Amino acid sequence: MAAPEPLSPVIAVLNMKGGVGKTTISAHLMHHMFERLQKSTLLIDLDPQFNLSQTVLTRSRYEKTKEAGKTISAVMEPSQSPSIFQITTNFDPPPKDAEISTKLKYFTHSPDINLAILPGDFGLTKYSLIEDQASLQPIRRRFLQFIAETRTQRDLICIDCNPSSSFLTVCALLACTHVLIPVRPDRYSILGLQLLDQFISELPLLISKPKMIIVLNGSRRSDSEMSTESTLRGDGRFGPLVLANHMPFSNLMAANDGYVGFATDKKVSHVSAIKTRLTKVTDELKGHLGW
């Protein structure tokens, strides 16, 4: 009898420090990976600030999607509660990926190979306001069931997390096979990495620890950045986990010009240089995912 197909990888993009490039990686690296490797990919915006959704969806499209109840909130709970401080008590099975995700791109020769997003929702904030952790357990189970079912349909799931040790972070860690940790070459984001490592190591619920992969976001420019990078790469615990190739640092990928969409779709001259760097990171990451 043939061995069953291994389940698809689930990447949680996470660092305890903000501003290190989590959303950049979730949007632009995953988009490039989708185009290059032709893997059916679902992006999940699990951050209540929903910056990933704002990066790839226009405001009107996001609002239509939210009105239709097609955000991450629909996965966590069957319907929106009357107040952001209450949660639902009646739990049905989670919806299917195909029912609620928003398709962004697909290959015309094979439309099933598509890149889609499950947009984020400010309503997720309530989970950090509820003190009764036991009441959150059905929500976590529902989220994990959704991920388990989606892993049989997709080649890759990428969860963009918020930078905190919250209920949502625990959900992402329980669901993922890999934690992709963006690090800026500065001491504070490396300290954020140490905190995350400690959090993962000591989280009692997490019996099977996800594989950690660290990616440096931005090139070494100043002496201080070079020194910090060498400290990280030489570190006995983290050094071997750092991808050899950097994420490119470019204003093209920054959310500061009102552009909605993927950076490498922009019609500008230096886009090919960014693609080349993204290709290197993609090819290295591919090996870690067992592809």
Place this chain on the structure above:
Amino acid sequence: MVKHKPVDRLLLLLAGSGMTETELREVLSHIKDTPIRSIVERVLRLDPNAVEMASVVEDEVFPYRPVKTSAEPDSTDVLNAIERLLVEEAGLTKSAAAFALHKWLQVRHPKRVVPAYQSKDGFAKWIRQLAGTFSLSELLHAASSIRNRRAHGQGDDWLDNN
């Protein structure tokens, strides 16, 4: 294997295209009325291996072709970084750098065979050989670790963990 002349190959392609006689006549008539240069440009722009994609924006679909990137990963800049760390930043000669790196890898990875350094073949070639046994991340880790130990006093008591 029979080799066809270019015109024969084109005729074979037309034969395999599934066109009716009427369609074939229309195509040939169109070609006859179009400048050769224009046809050549259009043919050269076509890439039979290019992938067609569609982007969905505001529920409208826009077809496009992504710009191709190299099929082969290029590790030259990482291998150059390893040499820079050991030779320029750690201040080692190439022989000393090779000795230190070889020893470091042997101690940390006793089950793997570390290729021997042959100075006549050059340092860069040896690093490439190492990349066949060790991942680029592992090699950068090793080179950075050696570099950091050479560069005393550059540590950070919040970050150092060796």
